[in-house]
Amino acid sequence: MDKTKMIHGSERGHGGIKMTPAAVKILETASHLFYWKGINAVGVETIASEAGVTKKTLYDRFGSKDQLIVAYLAHRDEQWKTHLHQSLANVPANEPLHKILRIFDALGSWLAMNHQRGCAFINALAELTDESHPGRMLIFEEKKWLKQLFADWLTQAGVEEAEAKSEKLLILHEGGTVAYSMNLSTDVVTTLKETAMSIIGETEK
Structure with a gap:
């Protein structure tokens, strides 16, 4: 290619x-x-x-340089979404809860592939202090996209309070990234998936 x-x-x-x-x-x-x-x-x-x-x-x-920063963040976003979609490819469409859990599997494999410095978007947000910087909107949209993905699949699964739980899952996802980058967990993916199921209020099938 x-x-x-x-x-x-x-x-x-x-x-x-x-x-x-x-x-x-x-x-x-x-x-x-x-x-x-x-x-x-x-x-x-x-x-x-x-x-x-x-x-x-x-x-x-x-x-x-600002436009190069935006291109960097856009490229990073596309890389992550491609990785995520590939990870989800073999999960049946009628198993939304398994899709949610697979997001955390995808996060683990993503972080293991030379991304140990944590989330590029959060790192960038800490540096882009000018609220008018075009990169900030891209960062916000990336996080909103993931939260909405959680919400959509929770709704599809018939889980109550899908919106509130999607917010908790997003926070869990971001916290897992930090824990991994700081080497604070011996098995971050398992912990994330167990906590996700606790949030959802279901038992994995």
């Missing part, structure tokens, strides 16, 4: 950015540096140097 399509699913990235080979390399490099070193700690000069391009090329492709 064309690597540009692996980045954003098409030749156009977030905001209509043309994902040329140089743009792909810049985004890959920025994504690694932003996640592991922090958004504010990494400047465009470092990103350009590490990607093997000029600052002019970086600005030509993405326009600004």
Whole structure:
């Protein structure tokens, strides 16, 4: 598969950015540096140097560091959702509670795949203190999306108080990410799934 399509699913990235080979390399490099070193700690000069391009090329492709941050978060969102959908692929459509539990399995495998620094979105939110920054809305929407997914499947399963319980499941999901990144649990996925079933008020079948 064309690597540009692996980045954003098409030749156009977030905001209509043309994902040329140089743009792909810049985004890959920025994504690694932003996640592991922090958004504010990494400047465009470092990103350009590490990607093997000029600052002019970086600005030509993405326009600004802020837009590169948005592209990074959008790319991260797409990666997570692809991983989640693949994890859910073999769960029957008529088993919504199993789908909910599989989300926590997917989280465990995601974190094990070189994502030990925790949630990229929460990390980014802590650094993007300007409330008008376009990346913040993307972060909020990502969390709302997951909460709604929980709510939809709880409703489908006929669970009472689906909305309130979806909020608790989201908080559990985020807390599990923190526990894993800090090595505070010997088996975080099992703990998450057991707690999720307690929240739901059902016993796993």
